[in-house]
Amino acid sequence: MLVTGIEILEKAHKEGYAVGAFNTSNLEITQAIVEAAEETKSPVIIQVSEGGLKYAGIETISAIVRTMAEKASVPIALHLDHGTDFNTVMKCLRNGWTSVMMDASKLPLEENIKVTKTVVQIAHGMGVSVEAEIGKIGGTEDNITVDEREAAMTDPQEALKFAKETGVDYLAIAIGTAHGPYKGEPKLDFDRLKKIKEMLNIPLVLHGASGVPEEAIKKAVSLGINKINIDTDIRQAFARRLRDLLEKDSEVYDPRKILGPCRDAMKEVIKQKMILFGAAGKA
Ligand SMILES: O=C(COP(=O)(O)O)N(O)CCCOP(=O)(O)O
Ligand SMILES: [Zn+2]
Numbered sequence: 001m002l003v004t005g006i007e008i009l010e011k012a013h014k015e016g017y018a019v020g021a022f023n024t025s026n027l028e029i030t031q032a033i034v035e036a037a038e039e040t041k042s043p044v045i046i047q048v049s050e051g052g053l054k055y056a057g058i059e060t061i062s063a064i065v066r067t068m069a070e071k072a073s074v075p076i077a078l079h080l081d082h083g084t085d086f087n088t089v090m091k092c093l094r095n096g097w098t099s100v101m102m103d104a105s106k107l108p109l110e111e112n113i114k115v116t117k118t119v120v121q122i123a124h125g126m127g128v129s130v131e132a133e134i135g136k137i138g139g140t141e142d143n144i145t146v147d148e149r150e151a152a153m154t155d156p157q158e159a160l161k162f163a164k165e166t167g168v169d170y171l172a173i174a175i176g177t178a179h180g181p182y183k184g185e186p187k188l189d190f191d192r193l194k195k196i197k198e199m200l201n202i203p204l205v206l207h208g209a210s211g212v213p214e215e216a217i218k219k220a221v222s223l224g225i226n227k228i229n230i231d232t233d234i235r236q237a238f239a240r241r242l243r244d245l246l247e248k249d250s251e252v253y254d255p256r257k258i259l260g261p262c263r264d265a266m267k268e269v270i271k272q273k274m275i276l277f278g279a280a281g282k283a
Contacts, residue, residue, distance in 0.1 A: 002069040005077040005099030005227075006129035006169045008043045009203040012226040017278030018217075021045035021205075022270055023081060023231035025052035028263040030064050032234070036270035037074045042279040044074065045099065045227060047081040050088055062095040074283035079131070081229070089119055093126055101172070105133035109158060116166040124167070131227070134162045135174030137207045140182050149176070156195045163200045170203040170227060175220075177208035180232055188216050190223055197224030205229065210236075214276055221278060228277055234266050241265035 012019050024030045024046055037044040046065050053061065062078070069076035079099035083089040089100050102119040104112040116132045123130045135154030138144060144152070154173040163171060173196055176188045186208075197204060203226040209217065210232035217228070241262045245252070252258060274280050 001072065001075055002066060002098060003075045003077055004127065004129045005045060005079055005131070006203075008045060008075050008077050009129075009170050009226050011043075011282070012279070013203040013224075015282070016222070017282060018206075018221045018226050018228045019043050019045055019279045019282075020270065020273045020277055021047050021079060021081070021227050021229045022234060022273075023047050023049060023052060023229070024065065025049075025055045025061065027064055028259045029234065029238075029266060030068055032263045032266035033270055034068045034072055034076065036267045036274060037076065037283070038072060039267075040271050040274045040280040041074060041283045042274040042281070043076070043283050044274070044279070045077045045079050047079040047229070049081045049231075050084065052081075053088065058091055058095055062092075062097065066096060077129075082133075086115065086119070090122070093123060093128060097128065099129050099131065101131040101133070103133050103172075105136055105172075109134075109162070113162055113165050116162075116168060120167045120169075129169040131170050131172060131205055132162070132166060132168045133172040133174075133205075133207075134159050137172065137174045138178050140178045140180040140208075142178070149178075153189060153192060154196060156192065156199055159196050160199045163202060168202075170205055171200065172205040172207050175206075177206060177212060179208045180210075181236075182211045186212055186216070188212070188220060190219055193220060193223045193225065203227060210234075217276055228273070230270075230273055233269055233273070237265045237269040238262045 022033045077099045080092040082103045104115045120130045136152035205227040206225045207229045209228045
């Protein structure tokens with residue numbers, strides 16, 4: 001069933017587990033996410049980035065996800081990931097999305113607060129929940145020094161001010177993760193996470209979670225992470241299966257015989273994440 005993000009995350013926050021938020025941009029990835037959720041009886045957040053919207057078209061990807069979510073037996077939210085453009089956020093609200101991220105983390109704090117507060121007021125008026133970001137979660141490709149990454153981490157006092165002044169439902173925090181494939185092992189600042197959770201007591205979001213060791217994920221969940229964003233691991237599962245399949249069968253040409261097995265490979269990765277996050281059986 002299609003539900004709001006806060007309906008899913010409030011329960012996770014109260015019961016101390018995390019829900020996977022998996023990015024899609026087409027039919028097969030969406031099918032893989034929904035099938036994984038059904039098979040593990042997990043609530044799930046299906047999310048689309050602005051790049052995903054450009055690739056698929058907002059009306060088309062909305063229709064695919066909403067149709068499958070409404071038919072599903074598990075709770076599913078449709079979420080805009082990293083909405084940096086106000087008008088894109090508004091478009092998603094008009095297309096029946098049940099959760100949006102207003103990502104104004106690149107702006108100075110006061111401007112981030114101002115625009116996020118506006119989105120929260122509008123979204124809440126439509127019964128939609130809101131994620132925002134404080135601190136800067138960059139990409140593993142960004143050439144920044146360790147000190148710069150440290151400086152980009154979320155300041156607990158700023159996070160408290162931000163949450164109070166915006167009324168945001170869940171907050172993405174920077175504690176050492178980054179988007180994309182890691183070169184080395186990411187070091188998460190668990191003390192910072194613990195402090196932020198104690199001070200804010202709302203659902204917290206971990207971006208850039210692909211490639212983070214399982215023990216670190218489990219510790220982050222135990223300290224209060226309730227939404228975990230995964231995209232790179234799914235993309236890499238797709239690409240591995242595709243290469244393997246084409247190497248083994250140079251004659252295959254039916255997209256269904258190519259994309260179907262790739263879909264199944266993505267589904268298996270997603271199921272493992274749902275079990276690792278503690279969401280399995282929580283639907
Ligand atoms: O936090 C994550 C996923 O992080 P990951 O790379 O560790 O999977 N995300 O928000 C996914 C961001 C995807 O954006 P784009 O479609 O522009 O490539
Ligand atoms: Zn992200």
